[in-house]
Amino acid sequence: MLQCIAAISLSAQEQSKDTVVPKILNEVIVIGKKAQLYQKQPKLLATIDEYLQQSGKVEMIKRGGYAWEPIINSMATERTVITIDGMRIFGACTDKMDPITSYVEISNLSEAIIKSGQQGGCHGATIGGAIDLKRNRSKFADLGWETAVNTGFETNSKQKIIGTTINYVDSSFYVDTDFMYRDAENYSSGNNQEVLFSQFKKFNVSTTSGFIFNKNKLIEASLIYDKATDVGYPALPMDVSLAEALITSLKFEYAPKLSKIENWETKIYYNTVTHRMDDTKRPLVAIHMDMPGWSDTYGFYSKVKGVFKNHHFMADLNSFYNRSIAEMTMYPNNPNENVMFMFTWPDVRTSYGGLFLEDNVVLNPYSSLKFSASLANHFNKVANQLGLESLQIFYPNMKESKNRILKSVSSNYFHNKNGFEYGFGLAYGERASSVSEGYGFYLFNSFDRFDYIGNPELKNEKSVEGNVSLGYATKKLSAKITSSYFHISDFIVGKPDPTLIPMTIGASGVKIYTALEYATIFNTDLNIEYQITANFKGKGQLVYNYGKDFEKRNLPFISPLRYSASLNYKVNKFSAEIMVQGNAVQTQFSPFYGEDRTPDYAILNLASGYSFGIEKSKWNIRVGIENILDTNYSTFSDWNNIPRKGRNFFLNINFAY
Amino acid sequence: MKFPLKNIIAVMAMALAFSSCSNDENPSIMANELEGLNKIQEITNDTHIVELYSPTGTLQQGHNTISLRIKNKTTNEYEKNATITWAPLMQMTTMSHACPFSAVTKTTGKETLYNGYIVFQMAENTMEHWTLTINYTINGIAYTANNQISVPASAKKRVTTFIGTDGTKYLLALIDPTNPKVATNEMTVGVFKMQSMMVFPVVDNFKVKIDPRMPSMGNHGSPNNVDLTQSVSDKLYHGKLSLTMTGYWKINLQLLNAAGEVLKGEAITDAVPTSSIYFEVEF
Numbered sequence: 060m061l062q063c064i065a066a067i068s069l070s071a072q073e074q075s076k077d078t079v080v081p082k083i084l085n086e087v088i089v090i091g092k093k094a095q096l097y098q099k100q101p102k103l104l105a106t107i108d109e110y111l112q113q114s115g116k117v118e119m120i121k122r123g124g125y126a127w128e129p130i131i132n133s134m135a136t137e138r139t140v141i142t143i144d145g146m147r148i149f150g151a152c153t154d155k156m157d158p159i160t161s162y163v164e165i166s167n168l169s170e171a172i173i174k175s176g177q178q179g180g181c182h183g184a185t186i187g188g189a190i191d192l193k194r195n196r197s198k199f200a201d202l203g204w205e206t207a208v209n210t211g212f213e214t215n216s217k218q219k220i221i222g223t224t225i226n227y228v229d230s231s232f233y234v235d236t237d238f239m240y241r242d243a244e245n246y247s248s249g250n251n252q253e254v255l256f257s258q259f260k261k262f263n264v265s266t267t268s269g270f271i272f273n274k275n276k277l278i279e280a281s282l283i284y285d286k287a288t289d290v291g292y293p294a295l296p297m298d299v300s301l302a303e304a305l306i307t308s309l310k311f312e313y314a315p316k317l318s319k320i321e322n323w324e325t326k327i328y329y330n331t332v333t334h335r336m337d338d339t340k341r342p343l344v345a346i347h348m349d350m351p352g353w354s355d356t357y358g359f360y361s362k363v364k365g366v367f368k369n370h371h372f373m374a375d376l377n378s379f380y381n382r383s384i385a386e387m388t389m390y391p392n393n394p395n396e397n398v399m400f401m402f403t404w405p406d407v408r409t410s411y412g413g414l415f416l417e418d419n420v421v422l423n424p425y426s427s428l429k430f431s432a433s434l435a436n437h438f439n440k441v442a443n444q445l446g447l448e449s450l451q452i453f454y455p456n457m458k459e460s461k462n463r464i465l466k467s468v469s470s471n472y473f474h475n476k477n478g479f480e481y482g483f484g485l486a487y488g489e490r491a492s493s494v495s496e497g498y499g500f501y502l503f504n505s506f507d508r509f510d511y512i513g514n515p516e517l518k519n520e521k522s523v524e525g526n527v528s529l530g531y532a533t534k535k536l537s538a539k540i541t542s543s544y545f546h547i548s549d550f551i552v553g554k555p556d557p558t559l560i561p562m563t564i565g566a567s568g569v570k571i572y573t574a575l576e577y578a579t580i581f582n583t584d585l586n587i588e589y590q591i592t593a594n595f596k597g598k599g600q601l602v603y604n605y606g607k608d609f610e611k612r613n614l615p616f617i618s619p620l621r622y623s624a625s626l627n628y629k630v631n632k633f634s635a636e637i638m639v640q641g642n643a644v645q646t647q648f649s650p651f652y653g654e655d656r657t658p659d660y661a662i663l664n665l666a667s668g669y670s671f672g673i674e675k676s677k678w679n680i681r682v683g684i685e686n687i688l689d690t691n692y693s694t695f696s697d698w699n700n701i702p703r704k705g706r707n708f709f710l711n712i713n714f715a716y
Numbered sequence: 717m718k719f720p721l722k723n724i725i726a727v728m729a730m731a732l733a734f735s736s737c738s739n740d741e742n743p744s745i746m747a748n749e750l751e752g753l754n755k756i757q758e759i760t761n762d763t764h765i766v767e768l769y770s771p772t773g774t775l776q777q778g779h780n781t782i783s784l785r786i787k788n789k790t791t792n793e794y795e796k797n798a799t800i801t802w803a804p805l806m807q808m809t810t811m812s813h814a815c816p817f818s819a820v821t822k823t824t825g826k827e828t829l830y831n832g833y834i835v836f837q838m839a840e841n842t843m844e845h846w847t848l849t850i851n852y853t854i855n856g857i858a859y860t861a862n863n864q865i866s867v868p869a870s871a872k873k874r875v876t877t878f879i880g881t882d883g884t885k886y887l888l889a890l891i892d893p894t895n896p897k898v899a900t901n902e903m904t905v906g907v908f909k910m911q912s913m914m915v916f917p918v919v920d921n922f923k924v925k926i927d928p929r930m931p932s933m934g935n936h937g938s939p940n941n942v943d944l945t946q947s948v949s950d951k952l953y954h955g956k957l958s959l960t961m962t963g964y965w966k967i968n969l970q971l972l973n974a975a976g977e978v979l980k981g982e983a984i985t986d987a988v989p990t991s992s993i994y995f996e997v998e999f
Contacts, residue, residue, distance in 0.1 A: 345934070346932070346933060387961075389932075389933060389961075389963070391932035391933070391963065391964065392932065393932065396932055396963065396964045396998065397962060397963050397964060397998050397999065398962065398963060399930065399932070399933055399961045399962055399963030399964075400898075400961055400962040400963070401898060401960060401961035401962070445897070445898050445899075448897060448898060448899030448900070449898050449899065449960060449961075451899065451900060452899065452900050452938065452939060452940055452958040452959075452960060453939060453940065455900065455940070500960075501960065558939070559939050560936050560937040560938075560939075561934075561936060562933065562934075562936045562960065562961075563934075564933065564934035564936075565934070
């Protein structure tokens with residue numbers, strides 16, 4: 060199960076490899092290998108959420124059966140940057156029910172590049188780090204058609220999965236398509252307790268088509284259409300009737316001949332997300348409300364990579380323009396009364412333009428030094444008059460727009476010799492407040508049960524970060540420990556204002572986004588892999604996180620000690636894996652942010668696979684049991700302590716010809 | 717020769733066009749006089765027609781800003797130098813009474829228009845109705861015109877009458893906002909007392925506390941409201957009213973005298989969801 064950790068590629072590791080063995084200058088665009096990443100997974104058709112949370116850097120906040128919110132280095136959406144092939148996409152849901160990770164299917168993912176802290180600053184200003192989800196792309200080695208069918212079934216939640224991959228490659232042209240449909244009913248927690256409103260239904264279509272000319276130029280167009288309907292959110296008071304995203308891009312890639320420039324990639328993109336919450340199926344609703352949201356983003360980036368002597372440099376000029384609107388209409392029980400209407404996101408326009416520069420200096424065959432710096436302009440404007448005047452109730456002197464300059468610098472040193480590697484780095488970065496933090500209007504958080512009001516006058520959040528890594532690898536054994544420490548000043552959180560009356564029926568109060576003097580977050584993870592015999596391999600992971608604010612109060616969503624260990628067996632075409640994973644008791648919980656103590660848990664999973672060929676077709680069959688002992692548990696990141704899945708049998712089949 | 721002649725004709729035609737334009741000037745000014753106003757009704761006597769106007773073209777229970785102009789029946793001209801007073805009167809079955817009203821003054825920036833306000837504390841019904849008497853003097857000659865006016869009940873509560881703890885009968889009328897917005901609205905209220913059946917003067921140096929709530933949505937309130945205090949210039953009470961969303965709002969009131977004692981109204985708590993005096997707005 061931990062195999063993928065290597066693929067997830069903690070960037071530091073990859074970077075050091077790259078720099079130690081400088082790349083040969085390529086004159087021809089190399090189309091990335093079709094990694095078929097998912098085929099390496101013990102569970103072929105796991106959701107991307109299940110896949111990502113195997114990384115020691117990533118955890119998932121879970122509000123339902125689907126569309127979990129990734130947190131990187133214990134930091135959630137506001138403090139991270141999540142992109143699909145470098146494109147910025149912003150969710151349209153004020154409750155973060157539509158994370159960007161829900162728009163890529165596992166069958167279409169070639170790799171998820173997880174970067175910690177400022178190393179992830181390439182696609183935008185971040186504090187915690189970044190994830191770039193890279194989609195599959197055909198290679199020019201296998202010309203012709205390639206077709207695969209994916210299908211699966213899971214007993215718990217009766218999830219039915221069907222998908223296809225159809226690719227066509229010619230000597231200068233390719234078209235890749237991927238389709239996946241999932242339909243799940245309510246799942247059951249341990250002891251067969253049905254978790255109501257945990258159903259979901261979604262499909263995802265992705266297509267990429269490229270044309271290569273003059274051997275070193277490529278034009279590529281891509282499209283993702285993702286539509287989820289009837290998505291239950293058992294942890295929230297509402298479900299989602301529609302989450303729809305259209306993501307399009309046009310890319311031009313150029314590899315100049317005989318030049319210091321290796322590769323020059325320029326992309327323009329557009330995406331639009333629609334999100335509709337739905338409370339009509341809930342039995343007890345104090346007041347019926349509609350809460351739709353829309354987010355449109357236009358953007359571009361132009362990225363140059365090159366080599367000059369021992370410098371591997373990269374420059375990325377990127378920009379986006381986003382428009383976020385969310386509204387709320389409440390229907391009074393008395394039908395003669397006018398509806399109650401407000402903007403929860405008052406048509407907030409964000410214009411961002413930034414330049415990111417990176418230089419990787421190879422000092423000698425064993426060590427390298429990497430510098431990066433970025434400078435960006437971040438402009439916000441409230442374009443809706445009603446929305447502006449709503450916020451001016453709280454901030455009478457508020458201007459309709461605000462401009463910010465965001466800066467970041469980082470430096471890292473890597474050393475790798477005779478299997479022994481180490482690295483350390485220092486960085487500084489800033490981020491602007493998110494749309495909700497800056498301009499949200501009565502956003503109900505069902506976790507701490509407060510209504511949140513944005514604050515347009517927030518200062519930039521600033522992070523000083525240090526990281527170290529230490530690793531040792533031989534043919535049989537590999538072990539690596541990485542740690543990062545963040546000191547974040549003007550840390551943005553909601554602070555209760557006892558003078559304010561909550562709008563949401565049943566809410567405990569109102570919190571205004573404000574800045575704490577500082578907060579500190581520390582993360583460390585240890586990964587070990589050991590090839591016991593030719594057939595047996597053992598893996599282990601141990602993760603520890605720590606987060607406190609300046610008053611030594613615990614931060615929310617800080618993982619307790621968590622671990623996983625697995626034993627893999629592989630002989631010829633058969634593979635099997637047994638895995639245990641668990642958390643220690645969450646002692647460092649934060650009642651202030653709505654958390655309670657989460658007990659420890661441990662679950663046991665079993666998976667096995669068999670691959671074979673019949674004539675020209677290739678079959679890949681996986682069966683497994685998750686949570687074999689049917690443990691009833693929930694983790695620190697389960698919103699409102701909703702329980703996780705109980706025992707689940709799965710069958711995944713991949714068939715290609 | 718041809719060209720100059722043509723030119724002359726053209727110039728003459730233009731001159732004609734301009735002169736005809738200047739003839740139309742008066743009606744356009746007249747139209748401008750009534751910008752944003754609609755006629756409520758006319759009250760006539762032997763010599764004049766008194767035209768009553770309001771933004772909606774109707775009157776309603778509560779505070780009404782009323783504009784008027786007087787047309788001379790003989791000359792068909794509107795009077796520009798009239799001195800006007802008015803006297804609204806409620807004709808009840810057993811008695812009659814007046815209501816709070818302002819003086820009638822010439823509207824600034826207008827030639828023929830006069831205006832003031834009247835606070836009708838009750839609506840008409842089948843048995844009881846309001847009449848309005850307009851007394852005016854033009855060039856030293858006094859005239860009067862009188863007729864029944866229609867004052868239907870307002871859809872939402874805009875006026876409240878009550879007896880304060882000091883034994884005096886008070887009357888509060890909502891003046892602004894007339895078009896409430898999701899914003900911080902300027903709020904204006906008139907505070908009057910009933911001195912006699914016919915005399916309702918403005919009360920000075922009191923305070924009106926406000927607490928807007930939405931009873932349909934858990935009785936939640938809004939922040940940064942400013943209680944109303946009297947302004948020196950118009951003698952009315954001004955403050956700020958925050959409305960965080962559209963819909964039905966109940967503006968709970970408390971009336972405090974100059975010493976800061978509550979004469980009427982309750983503070984809102986979980987146990988007291990509404991004050992005994994309030995206004996309503998819905999938008």
